[in-house]
Amino acid sequence: MSLGDEQHGYGGTGQTRTRLPEGDPYGGARRTARSSSRSLVTVVGVVVLLIAAIAFANRGGDDSAADNTPADATKPETTATAPTGVAPVRTGTGGIPTGFAHDQQGAESAAANYAVALGSADMFNKAKRDAVLMSIITPSRVSEFKTTLDQAYTSAFNKNVGLNPDGSTPAGYTFVSRTSPIGTKTTEYSAGGATVEVWCSGLLGLAGENSTNPVTNSWFTITMKLEWTNGGWKIVTHSQKDGPAPVPGDERASSADEMAKAVEEYGGFTYAR
Template identity: 55%
Template sequence: MSLGDDNDGFGGSGMGGSGQTRTRLPEGGTGDPYTPARRPRGSRSLITAVGVVVLLIAAIAFANRGGGDPDTDNTSGSTPSSGKQTPTAATGVRPVPGKNGTIPTGFARDEQGAQSAASNYAVALGSDGMFKPVSRHQIVDTVYTPEAAARLKGPQDEAYSADFLKRLGLDAQGNPPTGNTFVTRTIPVGTKVESFDGDTAKVSVWYTGLIGMSGPGSTDPVSTTWKTWTFDLRWTNDDWKISADSQKDGPAPVPGDVAASTADEISKAVEEFGGFTYAR
């Protein structure tokens, strides 16, 4: 992932009852379970049919939400206040309108936009582009404020040194050996607004990551990591930009019992499965 590694339960709902089991008898009223039930009255059938139609119309309207004209769709991005614990879920707000290279831009100036910006910036900063000098500078210039970008480029160039890249199996330009695939991805799991005041925001992104070399003879196979990346965001040049960031380990779930795939399977998956643009 990005070099700032010093910077990386489900709620159960019980179902209660009286402890008794009820058996509903057929409407025949005889108490005999083999006696055919009476046919429903005509009025009951009519009410049922009308109810089904109403539900069908409501379902269609819900499914089509957000798919209309972008000028008339709701883009207010209103979300519950940051003090409340809410799940990360789709809200119907349309995706961001633009991109700078492969990085989404043009986020809404609200809590939802800040969360989307933080998620997408985590993906960019966790990509293999950070291991190549030219693309690293482009990513940093895109996601950070101008002041932060200028401050970070020098130290990052030193950190991504030829010796460091060599330990990862990469050459001095961040390229893997022929026949190998260098895998590094950040996959956001959820976001949380720590604070928000209109022009600044602090957003934490809980994510899982993939990093390692996939290929014959690799001594650094692809593994997973779980971290939380916290971004201080500032509204700059009509978009959210990072002014500072930090990472910490976890929360990490118990590893599953799925057998690890072969290097060829991992390489093929990385090539065939593209990433996402994240928007709340």
């Protein structure tokens, strides 16, 4: 399935992946309180995290100095919370990392980064979108992807997500479109190609007073078929499905100003693993 089959909303797809909360989404009201047992579990979890953080900070030693270890050096230990894999690549094109290793981990790293690029605000600008596609799509499919996405990112679609018909952001608002990979899984791999699934969380919407398209969160899984061509991993096909999605937490929704400030002050990541 090509990108055109799925790219009509979130990160290039037209489907609404989240339901807006009832009433004022930025009103600050908390969700219905959970049971006292859940609150106790939450408190215990926070205490455990604090103890772990203190232990980590007090380890000391000379290993706190700047590390100039090459990319193929010792890998970190694999645990439930620690990152795995070798050091990140150090080259990029148009803000998108390049030079991923010709192995399974390299394919997963490429797929994670490409998910970030396809879910970025750049996709709503024709010139920037074409530049993204030139960087991550296999050469033989670039033209097809451009045509498909030009048909998807229409004036009507832009208005549907709260933008002006030309894709620009209305005055007084901050447009948010950001995808964060949570994990990757390779389902097929060979020296010439790989199929990688990327589990993602995403943000989409307009932050600002009286926004009718407030920033909402969604969870989805992107499947990419990649091929090794011209010394790098490139996308051949792309599809997307909802979930897996966790149970929402108890935190209150942030105000429009808080959300806009967060997006402006916290830069997104361009490299996973």
